[in-house]
């Protein structure tokens with residue numbers, strides 16, 4: 001054994017005046033308190049905007065799913081596979097020669113169907129046919145359809161354990177109506193908040209029931225799915241909710257951050273086959289951007305302006321980030337930026353900087 005030097009204990013408090021020592025202890029206690037400040041963050045947005053996906057990404061980044069939780073997702077992922085398969089089937093022209101007949105698939109509710117390894121093999125063989133691949137590529141399928149069908153064999157296998165991506169693409173989940181997650185702030189700053197992110201299963205009709213249970217909400221992350229631009233009903237829900245948040249007494253003092261989801265899907269949808277902005281929003285023509293119908297950036301700016309137009313609270317600025325919520329790295333960077341913003345905002349509020 002190496003010869004270790006014996007450490008001697010030195011009494012550092014030796015000559016310290018007890019009053020000074022107490023003052024230091026007090027300052028340290030205060031410092032600890034300020035470092036651990038909890039901030040309530042409510043995640044809101046219209047149905048389908050990406051709230052659940054954001055919560056799942058936050059879990060993946062800050063608090064990885066345990067084996068047990070992955071096990072809990074298994075049946076939901078398997079029924080998502082059958083759901084997307086059924087959906088794809090319904091999109092294919094009826095005269096498609098190779099429509100796959102699976103007993104019960106047309107009639108039974110998805111929840112009662114079981115994805116056996118035999119059924120998975122049948123679907124995999126069908127999905128990998130070149131005619132089906134060609135037909136599918138014309139349908140611009142949702143990435144979850146392609147992901148789940150590509151992974152059908154491992155997903156149906158007995159020893160399957162869901163990956164992060166499988167969980168992200170899962171269409172439903174075993175989580176309660178109120179999902180909560182605590183995110184520690186990792187940077188070494190004196191003011192170090194702990195974000196208590198809460199996402200409730202909500203709709204515009206039920207939000208008034210949820211808000212009071214949180215009492216004082218200091219921050220709202222509002223998710224807006226740009227891809228909804230051509231669905232006036234969804235867009236209306238978004239703005240109705242936005243207005244509600246601004247006028248509610250529970251969120252009126254909250255700082256609001258906007259997450260603009262699916263910017264690239266929006267851009268390609270706008271530039272390809274789908275409706276132009278001014279065919280949907282009559283006021284788009286009157287917008288100052290000249291090329292509104294052709295550049296996605298101008299179209300996006302037009303839509304986002306609608307958020308600030310509905311801000312009667314006197315808030316000067318709505319911090320916003322564009323990110324595809326399926327992109328874990330993008331979400332990680334966005335959250336870091338959002339936390340910087342949050343700290344700045346807090347400093348302005350607390351210290352009047």
Ligand SMILES: Nc1nc2c(ncn2[C@@H]2O[C@H](COP(=O)(O)OP(=O)(O)O)[C@@H](O)[C@H]2O)c(=O)[nH]1
Nearest residue numbers: 046047048049050051052053143262324325326
């Ligand atoms: N490709 C893609 N799909 C997304 C994105 N965000 C959400 N989705 C999909 O859109 C659907 C609705 O998202 P979800 O998070 O459940 O929305 P919520 O109703 O606000 O919780 C799900 O099928 C998601 O997989 C995204 O950024 N990219």
Ligand SMILES: [Mg+2]
Nearest residue numbers: 051052053201
């Ligand atoms: Mg949801």
